[in-house]
Amino acid sequence: xxxELSTHEMDGGITRVExxxxxDIGGAAAVDMKMNLIAGSAKKLLIDLQKVxxxxxxxLRSIVIPARAVVSRGGKVVLYAPTEMVESVLKASNIDTLxxxxxxxxxxxxxxx
Amino acid sequence: xxxxSCPVAAMPAEDTAKHVSRLTLKSQLDDMxxxxxxxxxxxxxxxxxxxxxxxxxxxxEEAISNVIRHGYIGQQDQLLTVNCALPxxxxxxxxxxxxxxxxDPLEPDHIEELVEPxxxxxxxPGGRGILLMRKFASTIKYERIEAGKGGGNRLTIGFAxx
Numbered sequence: 001x002x003x004e005l006s007t008h009e010m011d012g013g014i015t016r017v018e019x020x021x022x023x024d025i026g027g028a029a030a031v032d033m034k035m036n037l038i039a040g041s042a043k044k045l046l047i048d049l050q051k052v053x054x055x056x057x058x059x060l061r062s063i064v065i066p067a068r069a070v071v072s073r074g075g076k077v078v079l080y081a082p083t084e085m086v087e088s089v090l091k092a093s094n095i096d097t098l099x100x101x102x103x104x105x106x107x108x109x110x111x112x113x
Numbered sequence: 114x115x116x117x118s119c120p121v122a123a124m125p126a127e128d129t130a131k132h133v134s135r136l137t138l139k140s141q142l143d144d145m146x147x148x149x150x151x152x153x154x155x156x157x158x159x160x161x162x163x164x165x166x167x168x169x170x171x172x173x174e175e176a177i178s179n180v181i182r183h184g185y186i187g188q189q190d191q192l193l194t195v196n197c198a199l200p201x202x203x204x205x206x207x208x209x210x211x212x213x214x215x216x217d218p219l220e221p222d223h224i225e226e227l228v229e230p231x232x233x234x235x236x237x238p239g240g241r242g243i244l245l246m247r248k249f250a251s252t253i254k255y256e257r258i259e260a261g262k263g264g265g266n267r268l269t270i271g272f273a274x275x
Contacts, residue, residue: 025142025178026146056174
């Protein structure tokens with residue numbers, strides 16, 4: 001399945017990015033440019049991983065590099081609702097120590113305030 | 114793109130107990146699109162649980178992309194093969210063979226630097242795919258293919274089955 005990305009603005013100036021599909025090499029390439037464009041303007045970024053069914057190291061880079069760009073400008077980023085296996089990749093790579101992971105939407109939003 | 118799949122019946126007699134299927138890829142990242150349907154068919158054939166299937170996808174993607182990006186380094190006309198085998202009742206193995214320069218991802222220097230990886234390690238070009246492989250695979254074995262036998266690398270990654 002082709003990787004899909006959609007965004008919408010939430011209250012409080014939060015940009016929610018919903019990723020849908022496999023974040024493998026092909027999926028990462030499909031969303032790289034859009035993710036970097038979003039990171040160029042977003043100040044509070046909620047990356048919704050609910051529908052991400054696979055995450056490899058290239059997919060990790062496609063999430064973390066834009067996220068760091070937001071953080072480096074004083075913004076905030078949270079990862080929301082990864083599946084168990086996707087979260088295991090986040091933990092194995094220690095990315096969860098860099099970007100907080102939340103499974104409760106209210107908590108994710110609160111972390112961005 | 115090129116792909117060769119060898120069902121059990123097509124394999125030499127002495128190999129039928131082990132080998133299940135073989136995939137041949139060109140040394141191009143685009144060719145990795147062939148990997149997913151091939152692996153999915155095996156996962157369905159052997160009724161592999163979803164968490165193990167995830168681990169198989171992860172390790173194959175990391176191992177093969179490393180060969181293409183860092184072994185062959187821009188040479189797009191080289192080949193690599195992936196063999197699937199069932200060496201014992203509760204283990205499925207994937208063996209990746211290439212003719213790239215020797216590189217043992219399991220050698221002590223590489224392992225030592227991965228004991229406590231930082232998130233930064235994963236952001237470098239090339240990433241730390243080997244660490245993910247080591248965390249998600251049940252077994253990993255590296256063998257050098259000597260020049261007399263074609264030269265190259267053989268990486269065997271195993272996954273425990275219920």
